[in-house]
Amino acid sequence: MSVNTPVLYTPQVESFEDDEHKTVSELNETFDVILTKTAEDYGHAVRSVHAKAHGILEGTMAVRSGLPLELSQGLFAKPGTYKVFMRISTNAGDILPDAISLPRGLAIKVTDVPGARLPDAAGTTQDFVMVNGPVFQAKTSKKFLGSLKMLAKTTDRMEGTKEVLSDVLQSVNTALEAVGVSSPTVQSLGGAPDSDPLGETYYSVTPFRYGDYIAKFSIRPVSRELTELTGKEIDTKDQPDAIRDTVQAEMQHLTGEWEFCVQLCRDLKKQPIEDPTTQWDETDAPFVAVATIRAEPQDSWSEANVLKVDEQMRFSVWTGLAAHEPLGNINRARKATYEHSAKFRERFNRCPIHEPSS
Ligand code: HEM
Secondary structure, three states: OOOOOOOOOOHHHOOOOOOHHHHHHHHHHHHHHHHHHHHHHHOOOOOOOOOEEEEEEEEEEEEOOOOOOOOOOHHHOOOEEEEEEEEEEEOOOOOOOOOOOOOEEEEEEEOOOOOOEOOOOOOOOEEEEEEOOOOOOOOOHHHHHHHHHHHHHHOOOOHHHHHHHHHHHHHHHHHHHHOOOOOHHHHHHHHOOOEOHHHOOEEOOOOEEEOOEEEEEEEEEOOHHHHOOOOOEOOOOOOOOHHHHHHHHHHOOOOEEEEEEEEEOOOOOOOOOOOOOOOOOOOOOOEEEEEEEEEOOOOOOOHHHHHHHHHOOOOOOOOOEHHHOEOOHHHHHHHHHHHHHHHHHHHHHOOOOOOOOO
């Protein structure tokens, strides 16, 4: 089936609200409640969301040769192989037992990337920050602020309640999926199935500039060793860190291969910039592979890499090339908030955060 030609990027594809700065200040105030509470509890500062990591991986990203012009853009303009770091997480701001099943995150940092940088982007890295679902639960940062305020109230005090809630929501989700409906709201509240993160497909959810064009991104498992894990449930009973332990045992012997895919925007109405709650239909805008990510067998929870990546790095969609500028209201709200959370960690832990280079 033929698809439309991709839409050209111009600054006019974004539309700004007047009070975005105010929302960002309120987001940071709310994140401070979570950051302070968890830092007091643990005696150590953790990320204000996606606090718990399940695995840290080192690998490579090989950009394909022979890509058509519309796909050879930004980082993907020329074939080449880059060293990458990956951090697998779940989305709560507190470190919860894995029986509370939550959506998964995958952050990836590509090192030594040449090209003009985004404003304030340190180093020479390109970050991609993804979750294991194609849509975000909030259309705007103001809406997200509403749920964050609720979350801040439950940080640390409601562990038991969240566990019960997760059980209930998991059954609701299974019931919905049985009739072909996957509910992002249920998933974002903690009703996601406790599946192996190594078998999941991850999505940027929000759009980015893709050189001359506009795109969303995804990372999907392709090696058989990974696809065999797709949908595999992890037994979390009485094992607070079951996901981390499972990933560690699996990564001792398997080689992970993922495809990095690009979904070009081909119609601004059907693939909107300012609404990450709308999935871009893959029939109208297919995902196409532009690079392969590879991770050889390794210790996914080595002390050295946990220190290097979990503690001394931060991942942000605003760390990267101007050619991959984050677009839309939600992405704009992420610049100052990710900086704020990382600065808190840096200050509290007295541990400098920096961009790596190979
Ligand atoms: C207004 C919207 C959003 C806000 C305010 C927000 C805020 C944050 C903050 C403050 C952090 C912690 C940063 C750090 O301490 O290093 C974070 C991490 C993260 N966020 Fe968001 N976020 C938003 C939207 C999203 C979206 C749309 C996604 C989906 C891809 C996402 C996925 C993640 C992931 C996976 C991490 C963990 C990154 C890591 O491993 O270091 N966030 N977010």
